[in-house]
Amino acid sequence: MSDLLETDGERLLTAVRALLERKGVVSAAEIAERRVATDNASPGQGAKMVAKAWVDPNYRALMLSDGTKAAEHLGIPMLGMPPLGVLENTAEVHNLVVCTLCSCYPRAVLGYPPFWYKSAAYRARAVRDPRELLASEWKTIVPDNVKVRVVDSTADYRWMVLPMQPAGTQDWDEARLASIVRDGDMIGVTIPSV
Amino acid sequence: MFASGTRVRVKDAWPERQAPAHIRTPWYVRGIEGEVVRHLGDFANPEDLAFARPAAKVPLYHVRFRKDRIWPEKQPEDEILIEIFGHWLEQA
Numbered sequence: 001m002s003d004l005l006e007t008d009g010e011r012l013l014t015a016v017r018a019l020l021e022r023k024g025v026v027s028a029a030e031i032a033e034r035r036v037a038t039d040n041a042s043p044g045q046g047a048k049m050v051a052k053a054w055v056d057p058n059y060r061a062l063m064l065s066d067g068t069k070a071a072e073h074l075g076i077p078m079l080g081m082p083p084l085g086v087l088e089n090t091a092e093v094h095n096l097v098v099c100t101l102c103s104c105y106p107r108a109v110l111g112y113p114p115f116w117y118k119s120a121a122y123r124a125r126a127v128r129d130p131r132e133l134l135a136s137e138w139k140t141i142v143p144d145n146v147k148v149r150v151v152d153s154t155a156d157y158r159w160m161v162l163p164m165q166p167a168g169t170q171d172w173d174e175a176r177l178a179s180i181v182r183d184g185d186m187i188g189v190t191i192p193s194v
Numbered sequence: 195m196f197a198s199g200t201r202v203r204v205k206d207a208w209p210e211r212q213a214p215a216h217i218r219t220p221w222y223v224r225g226i227e228g229e230v231v232r233h234l235g236d237f238a239n240p241e242d243l244a245f246a247r248p249a250a251k252v253p254l255y256h257v258r259f260r261k262d263r264i265w266p267e268k269q270p271e272d273e274i275l276i277e278i279f280g281h282w283l284e285q286a
Contacts, residue, residue, distance in 0.1 A: 155277035156237040
């Protein structure tokens, strides 16, 4: 690469990678493997988990008790990733995920977070007045008889929401169900609809 | 160790005012009472990890707080569920 196009950051990265390899901390193959896993991580993977949980009660139970195992069950690489916890939306409770301290997000199963997820506004409003935030930004109205549970992702876990299956989709197959699940549904800012 | 259902209070401590610190306990629950939902596992203490000090594994809990104990907005049944390390909790 031409020196004119190489930034200081790239030079630093190359140097650090070479050092890590020489000291045996991490191999080039391991870095390449992680790059593939990171590039492949997308909301489509989480959506597959949600769709399977909707049609398979055993998988649903596994997902709620051990999100990491449930992800691995569908071939999603979780090695070296923080443990994944899954919280279920029900007729009694609606979960909303935020990280007020930084930007913790279930990247292994949802990929990169939406740009606003890291904003100070989202983080502050999610814990202060989540109902107002959901209603004004996403038109997501949580009924008064449903509890809002804000999940502040502050430490070693990453949290994902298992949304409720929308009415009228009972006879759909997994692939069709997965196609209606968006990233926002899996952190609770939106609700899947048809 | 705190069992599920134990009433706890987050310590009203502000170590970041004394010295550089890395803390995973949000300020808005310091001094607030909540309930242990469950023990999530033991993890290296991030307060040491962040400064490359030897970090012992410490218990991490999921703790729920009634939202109206923290903020005045309506809906008293709403709650905030937070991961909090054991050394930040005391029996309420």
